[in-house]
Every structure is written in C-alpha cells, then in structure tokens.
Amino acid sequence: MKLIKKIATIATSLSLLSVLATTPNHTVSAQEETPIKIGVLQHVEHEALNDAQQGFIDRMNEEYGDRIVWDIQNASGNIAGLQSLAEKLARESDILYAIATPAAQTLASVETQKPIFFSAVAAPLQAGLVDSMEEPGRNLTGTTNLGPIEDHVELLIKNFPEAKKIGILYNSSEVNAQHQVDIATKAMEAKELTPVLGTITSTNDIQQVLSSLLEEIDVLFMVTDNTVDSSIALVGDMAKEADVPTVGSSDSVVKANGLMTISNSYIDYGIQTAEMAIRYIEEDLTVAEMPVEIGENFVMIVNEEFAEEIGIEPSSLVGLD
Known part of the structure; x- marks a missing residue:
C-alpha cells in the first residue's frame, strides 16, 4: 500500500x-x-x-x-x-x-x-x-x-594493550544484543583476549551481575543493548567507581556515560x-x-569527563589508523 x-x-x-x-x-x-x-x-x-x-x-x-x-x-x-x-x-x-x-x-x-x-x-x-x-x-x-564491532575490539587493544579479560554485559533475550556478542567474542578470541560474559534479562539484574563482572575484568566492552543502554547512568557510574574503562556502544550512550567508541550519530x-x-x-x-x-560517517567518540574520572588523560586515547 x-x-x-x-x-x-x-x-x-x-x-x-x-x-x-x-x-x-x-x-x-x-x-x-x-x-x-x-x-x-x-x-x-x-x-x-x-x-x-x-x-x-x-x-x-x-x-x-x-x-x-x-x-x-x-x-x-x-x-x-x-x-x-x-x-x-x-x-x-x-x-x-x-x-x-x-x-x-x-x-x-x-x-x-x-x-x-x-x-x-x-x-x-x-x-x-x-x-x-x-x-x-x-x-x-x-x-x-550494527556498529564496527571488530574495530571496537581493535580500539580496545590499541588503547589498553595490557587488558586480557574483557567483560560484556548484555540482555541474552535480545536477538540484536546476542548477535553482536557473538561477533565480539569471536573477534576477541582471535586476538587472544578472554571474553567474560554477564547476562541479564531485565534492568533489575544489572547491579548484581555488573558488580561481579567488574571484579573480574580489565575493560567493559559495550554492545548496543537496549536494556543496558536504558540504564547507562547506573552502568557508567559503576564502571567509573571500579576504574574500569568502557569501549563500544553508540555515540549517544558514550556521551551520556561511557568512555569511547566508534559510532555513527x-x-x-x-x-x-x-x-x-x-x-x-x-x-x-x-x-x-x-x-x-x-550507517555512514563512523567516527571515534571520547567522553573526556569519564576518562578523567577513571584517571585517564583524554588526549592519550587514540583512534585507529
């Protein structure tokens, strides 16, 4: 019609x-x-x-x-x-x-x-x-x-070369999130990184699951997950309190309470x-x-305030060649 x-x-x-x-x-x-x-x-x-x-x-x-x-x-x-x-x-x-x-x-x-x-x-x-x-x-x-997830993994490696255990918090019941996690874990394993998955089914699970996850990991890898993104104030604050950088997700979410990503607007x-x-x-x-x-026009986004709160000089963060 x-x-x-x-x-x-x-x-x-x-x-x-x-x-x-x-x-x-x-x-x-x-x-x-x-x-x-x-x-x-x-x-x-x-x-x-x-x-x-x-x-x-x-x-x-x-x-x-x-x-x-x-x-x-x-x-x-x-x-x-x-x-x-x-x-x-x-x-x-x-x-x-x-x-x-x-x-x-x-x-x-x-x-x-x-x-x-x-x-x-x-x-x-x-x-x-x-x-x-x-x-x-x-x-x-x-x-x-769907963002450039392999590039996000490369961005993580370039800026945090000592990181080995990489956390991913996501809603396992969302097919879009699961698809991205599958891509990310494959890309991480190819680079000899260890993915540590934290699965949730609602926003009510975030605090408990993320608390345990942050104790194990070096970096929190973010996919575009509606459940996580709708609670980015909590997720970002918990990561900052633990001094754990976040890499990935959308430009809007990173600007709200994340560290860095490569994203379209x-x-x-x-x-x-x-x-x-x-x-x-x-x-x-x-x-x-x-x-x-x-999407078109993917660029690197850095939240300078987030960086400073976890003790990172924003100018030290670099993009991909």
Whole structure:
C-alpha cells in the first residue's frame, strides 16, 4: 500500500474545476493536500533511541511540514504495552516507523501490508524482519545500527594493550544484543583476549551481575543493548567507581556515560531512515525491494569527563589508523 500516490483520492472533474476557479494563480493537487499519517513506535527510553526518533521526525517535517499527522508512542520497555501500541498504530497510520528490534518485531507481527521503516535494529535478518539485507521481501526495511564491532575490539587493544579479560554485559533475550556478542567474542578470541560474559534479562539484574563482572575484568566492552543502554547512568557510574574503562556502544550512550567508541550519530540514523521513507513516497517504490542500509560517517567518540574520572588523560586515547 503506497502512501500519497496510493491513498490520495482522485478528485472529480467538478472539484478540480472548482479549485482552478477559486485559485487561478496557485493550484494544489489532491496528492499535495493528503495528510500523511505516520505512527512511531519506540521500545524504550534512552539517549540513542531518542536521537533516532528525533532525526526521523525532523527530516520528515522538513520535507512535508504540516501535512504529517504524527502518532508517537513509547512502550517504556513494557512488552505487553508494546503489543497494544503496535495494534493501535497499525490501525490508524499509513506509514510506520519502528525504533529498536522489539518495536519492529511487534509491528511486523500485527501489520503485513503497510510500510514499516525501522532503525536501531542491529540484526534485521536474525530478528526475522527481512528475507535478506539486499531484498527484504516483506513490508519492512530501514537502517541497521550494527556498529564496527571488530574495530571496537581493535580500539580496545590499541588503547589498553595490557587488558586480557574483557567483560560484556548484555540482555541474552535480545536477538540484536546476542548477535553482536557473538561477533565480539569471536573477534576477541582471535586476538587472544578472554571474553567474560554477564547476562541479564531485565534492568533489575544489572547491579548484581555488573558488580561481579567488574571484579573480574580489565575493560567493559559495550554492545548496543537496549536494556543496558536504558540504564547507562547506573552502568557508567559503576564502571567509573571500579576504574574500569568502557569501549563500544553508540555515540549517544558514550556521551551520556561511557568512555569511547566508534559510532555513527543516531540522529543520522533517523535522518537516513527518513530519506528512505521519502524515496518510497516520491518514487513509488516497493518496500520489499528497498535494501536495508548501513550507517555512514563512523567516527571515534571520547567522553573526556569519564576518562578523567577513571584517571585517564583524554588526549592519550587514540583512534585507529
């Protein structure tokens, strides 16, 4: 189902003549007047996902202005609430924007026809959202926030060459987090590092699991995990108290309470996904044939305040060649 080109009501000859008669110097087509109903579903509240939402909204507003009717919903990590919000948005929207894997999976389970664009989804294929990255084959496409995990491992080695035991805190029930951890552990083992995994299933587990983990490790390796990221104030403070550096995750999370990473801006992920939605609208494209896009403009991010709090001179931290 196409928006605008496919939902716009074709005006009758009489109504067209009426418009021309009353506005001789400015003709507005029925397509241009059609409201664009966009439903936004966000899984949980944290800096990176908020940025992905803001980038998308800003770019769509820039393109279409007051024509957009927004319905923006945040499940605050409540899976049951996510389902009911998805059903509501699917009924009432023409285009859907899913932020994070659980939101995309839930929308996909209730809507198989309307276009669903996603961002902040690290493993679209493994999450069952697309048939392939090149040809999604369904009514979903968008951008993946899978970061350069092997580069994160290299960044860790370059800045902390004495580190041997590397902790990873993650929600083992999130397919996106598990996929990243699989990549990270393989990359670490290839470099003769020892991954030490701390698995959680909710934010309630973080304090106990992380406390034990921090006693064993030299560096905390961060993947983009919604459960961990939504509690980055706690996670970062515990790492600082233990004088353990953190490497990895998103730019937004590191700026909030982490040490360093290589990342794309999540504002940019939102903008990039909006550009896909705009092309879909303007070029009469089929979502099933729009490839999933990866992020661009990855740069090194250093939180100088975090560095100083754990006794590291920020200028001593170096990027990859």
